[in-house]
Amino acid sequence: MPNGVPPSSDAILQRMMALHPKIIDLTLDRVWRLLAALDHPEARLPPVIHIAGTNGKGSTLAMIRAGIEGAGRVAHAYTSPHLARFHERIRVAGTLISEPDLTAVLDECYAANEGAPITYFEITTCAALLAFARTPADYTLLEVGLGGRLDATNVVAAPRLTVITPISMDHEQYLGDTLAKIAVEKAGILKRGVPCVVGPQPEEALEAIEGVAARVGAPLLVLGQHWSVAEERGRLVYQDETGLRDLPLPVLLGAHQVQNAGAALAALRHLELGDAAYEAAMRRAEWPARMQRLSTGPLAEAAPGVELWLDGGHNPGAGAALAQVLAALPARPTHLICGMLNTKDVTGYLRPMAPHVESLTAVSIPGEANTLAADQTAAAAHAVGMRGATAQSVRAALTAIAGRDSHARVLICGSLYLAGSVLRENG
Helix, strand or coil: CCCCCCCCCHHHHHHHHHHCCCCCCCCCHHHHHHHHHCCHHHCCCEEEEEEEECCHHHHHHHHHHHHHHHHHEEEEEEECCCCCCCCHHHCCEECCCCCCHHHHHHHHHHHHHHHCCEEECHHHHHHHHHHHHCCCCCCCCCCCCCCCCCCCCCCCCHHHHHHHCCCCCCCCHCCCCCCHHHEEEHHHHCCCCEEEEEECCCHHHHHHHHHHHHHCCEEEECCCEEEEEEEECCCEEECCCEEEEEEECCCCCCCHHHHHHHHHHHHHHHCCCCCHHHHHHCCCCCCCCCCCCCCHHHHHHHHHCCEEEEEECHHHHHHHHHHHHHHCCCCCCEEEEEECCCCHHHHHHHHHHHHHCCCEECCCCCCCEEEECCHHHHHHHHHHHCCEEEECCCCHHHHHHHHHHCEEEEHHHHHHHHHHHHHHCCC
């Protein structure tokens, strides 16, 4: 602590990056060791809603949180990754964690860990649980980071409820090379006697989830079996064994958000939070970089006639969802600015969108060691039938597109890391 000034949260987070040689190393041993040293904050949380899945986890969590708050209750929320600032990951009793509080819990976890190997995600998850255990709230919303069974969030013995959103191929090097294997890992959050809301799934994934549920004794609330949701005449219609609800469409765009909304409503109905919660879940949810319209800020002002959007989806399921959104928007020449990680299925992500766009301009993700080179992303675009080019930056790509068509629609997409960079640049 030079000159008596405590280290910032950024400085402590940087130290934490050096505690383990791997960014991802799935096991719970290190987490249990640190939680024990912290006197088990995971055992002192408000009732937990634990959310796993490949796509839609964050959006579903945002709608559940909006519903809880609409019912006059308070929720903690833990999500990842962050976009612009780490603080976004930890929402304590409805408010992003303050810098002093974040610094304090990070410092406490770093000291309790005593230099032992632990990944960045593991130790920061312990910090979030510590912050939540010390502040009263009605619920705790935990979003799985990767997988489920061995994820650092999977340390709560008896959650109030679990949720599994749509599963698709992603992170195969860690979770398995088939949908069934991936689904078994996601279903690792199931607990005996704890109900699980299950969103839309491929048949192979649903069978795997049902197999895990049968083994552990977890009752399932499955789309199409126990609840249904649909858009009808510009409204959302939800139905389960307790009746039907006619609600506004979710403020989050896309047909896939109707299904995410259904899972959120199934969760809120199980919690018996009432009509105010259901309305608020549809009207008040906020989730950045999920078809987020950028209408102000330096990037938007650099191309004033352009309709500018941002989305952080990055796998084939997200690409298919975006294709549906683009198809439903009013007709307008649409161009992508895309940057992706080298661990992703780039052609699988881009292929569904190809019929709906005029071109793709590829960029490398600033400051990201695992970025896919822009020329490789452009080559993948060519491979699925898109016109592809490269640019040095998002701003350069946007300026070039606006120069050719000042009233184009532009979607910046391909990675949450790129989305974070864009949000920081756009201020």
